[in-house]
Amino acid sequence: MxxxxxxxxxxxxxxxxxxxxxxxxxxxxxxxxxxxxxxxxxxxxxxxxxxxxxxxxxxxxxxxxxxxxxxxxxxxxxxxxxxxxxxxxxxxxxxxxxxxxxxxxxxxxxxxxxxxxxxxxxxxxxxxxxxxxxxxxxxxxxxxxxxxxxxxxxxxxxxxxxxxxxxxxxxxxxxxxxxxxxxxxxxxxxxxxxxxxxxxxxxxxGSWHTDKTLENQFGKVSFKASKKIKEKDTEQMHICLGFEGIEHGNDDLYPLLAVNNVFGGGMSSRLFQKIREEMGLVYSIYSYPSSYKNAGLYTIYAGMNPRHQDTFLRLVMNDIRILEKYGISEDELAKSKEQLKGSYILGLESTSSRMNSLGKSELMLGIINSPEEVLNKIDAVNNEKVNEVIKRVFQIEKISLAAVGNIKSDIDLGKYI
Missing domain, CATH: 3.30.830.10 (Metalloenzyme, LuxS/M16 peptidase-like)
Structure with missing residues (x-):
């Protein structure tokens, strides 16, 4: 209740x-x-x-x-x-x-x-x-x-x-x-x-009173396709690729989460299976969306030996192009939606997770979606919505990069795009 x-x-x-x-x-x-x-x-x-x-x-x-x-x-x-x-x-x-x-x-x-x-x-x-x-x-x-x-x-x-x-x-x-x-x-x-x-x-x-008010009405933030590289004496280099994501409270987050599960969100994802399991180029690779008021970010992360940088970037860019062109299959979408629902329902069994969901939703949006409403939003995701989100988010000409590690020269994303 x-x-x-x-x-x-x-x-x-x-x-x-x-x-x-x-x-x-x-x-x-x-x-x-x-x-x-x-x-x-x-x-x-x-x-x-x-x-x-x-x-x-x-x-x-x-x-x-x-x-x-x-x-x-x-x-x-x-x-x-x-x-x-x-x-x-x-x-x-x-x-x-x-x-x-x-x-x-x-x-x-x-x-x-x-x-x-x-x-x-x-x-x-x-x-x-x-x-x-x-x-x-x-x-x-x-x-x-x-x-x-x-x-x-x-x-x-x-x-x-x-x-x-x-x-x-x-x-x-x-x-x-x-x-x-x-x-x-x-x-x-x-x-x-x-x-x-x-x-x-x-x-x-109840007795807490003040005359001050605060309006957290953040404006739209412009997304910059740019890069930041920090050379650091490490065995591995660490790369994050970023796209402009989807803002908090937008129902397009559900199809983006469905796409993320297929693309890089877990051990069965395309990026993990190809770049880690088949090629053995990285130890860790994953992707995730972050959402804020009037702003969002979609991140792809990997850690690797610097000598694998070129191969990694070519493979990731190719997988992004394949995702842009062909989207995801009906079978992949169905499995991803079940994964989202399972993860959500299991999270409800923890009082701390439930408290986090309630507090953040009320504070950020002023609304609380019931479990039934959330499951209905996941069920409503279809390939039409998925393709719209892929077209919106995965704009390869607007990709950004951050890298830390043993990087001796500039990383020119243009040659991979």
């Missing part, structure tokens, strides 16, 4: 009772991420996420951790380009503890200078770890390349220079302008007492 409530102050509550489980997942979602930042304070959203775990007026960082560890629960958070989420997963009998802890962190974090200085070092180490992982780094370089000059292309973690500029005033100012009741969703999935849950959320979040 799905229930949606909007408090008088604008905070939205979206909860789904699943009576046959013993767990409950609670998420506090805020509609702010790296896309809301300026270049001067890039990384502040992610930094604030870290800081909420550093201590409140009544709990130290250790006590926050102990509060959830002592009941065998989980607490974590993540920051994306357009949202930040703080969440717990506990036994249903401990939901009040989880709510109290999340509320305390959300409203009463102290942001002491000492903690800010310590956590700045932690995030700089996180950036360093990321830069030492070229297979992760290349996925950040592609958005920077295709959306150069727009906040959507900025890294979520920020940069060293930006982090050194962030202080307590920066944090307080950013929170006061972005952590707003109208920009917050409380998502709950699992087993709980409905009346008790709603009253508890009202008690914790």
């Amino acid at each position: 799905l229930k949606r409530i909007t408090l008088d102050n604008g905070v939205r509550i979206i909860c789904e009772k699943i009576p046959y489980v013993r767990s409950v997942s609670v998420g506090v979602w805020v509609g702010t991420g790296s896309r809301n930042e300026t270049i001067e304070i890039n990384g502040v959203s992610h930094f604030i996420e870290h800081m909420l775990f550093k201590g409140t007026n009544k709990r130290s960082a250790k006590e926050i951790a102990e509060s959830i560890d002592s009941i065998g629960g989980q607490i974590n958070a993540f920051t994306g380009k357009e949202c930040t989420c703080y969440y717990t997963k506990t036994l249903d009998t401990h939901i009040d503890i989880a709510l109290d802890l999340l509320t305390d962190m959300f409203f009463n974090s102290t942001f002491s200078k000492k903690d800010i200085d310590v956590e700045r070092k932690v995030v700089i180490e996180e950036i360093g770890m990321y830069e030492d992982s070229p297979e992760d780094l290349v996925h950040d370089y592609l958005p920077e390349t295709v959306w150069d000059g727009d906040a959507l292309g900025m890294p979520i973690l920020g940069t060293h220079d930006c982090l050194h500029k962030i202080n307590r005033d920066t944090i307080i100012d950013y929170i006061s302008g972005h952590y707003l009741p109208s920009n917050t969703v409380i998502a709950v999935a699992g087993n709980y007492d409905e009346n008790s849950l709603v009253e508890s959320i009202k008690r914790n979040f």
Whole structure:
């Protein structure tokens, strides 16, 4: 049973009772991420996420951790380009503890200078770890390349220079302008007492008031067919090829997901079977769509020995041309749709996955599709829609590239296109 409530102050509550489980997942979602930042304070959203775990007026960082560890629960958070989420997963009998802890962190974090200085070092180490992982780094370089000059292309973690500029005033100012009741969703999935849950959320979040408003109406972002290459002393080189994708909330995402399963989305896909299994040119190869408000990206990734670069690019471009010309077969489409439905239904069995789906949908779109509606959208995918999406997305003359690794010369995509 799905229930949606909007408090008088604008905070939205979206909860789904699943009576046959013993767990409950609670998420506090805020509609702010790296896309809301300026270049001067890039990384502040992610930094604030870290800081909420550093201590409140009544709990130290250790006590926050102990509060959830002592009941065998989980607490974590993540920051994306357009949202930040703080969440717990506990036994249903401990939901009040989880709510109290999340509320305390959300409203009463102290942001002491000492903690800010310590956590700045932690995030700089996180950036360093990321830069030492070229297979992760290349996925950040592609958005920077295709959306150069727009906040959507900025890294979520920020940069060293930006982090050194962030202080307590920066944090307080950013929170006061972005952590707003109208920009917050409380998502709950699992087993709980409905009346008790709603009253508890009202008690914790109902008195939160501010005169500020925030409109996350991001405009259309221009996609740039470009490339970014970083030479790094590694055994493998890592390549991401990118096409302009489909924006969040557009039903064309369903045929694109169906195409992705066939083209590069799994171990049975065309790219995996040909380039890894038959040719043995790569260890890892896959593709995936990413969607945002008024923007989307379709990514093809592979990691390989640099000497296989030429063969890899020729094979991928050839497979893209085959996809453009012939599309996918009825049998491939049928199998892909079953794969999508199976993956979706299995995901519903996890309270944390369900909470994530509810929170993100409510925050980003303001609507929640029921499982039946989602399955109907998948069933409605046909070859006509698939061919339209292939024509829209796989425009080979608008392809972009990001590469990291032992690359001694420029990569000219023109000769492969």
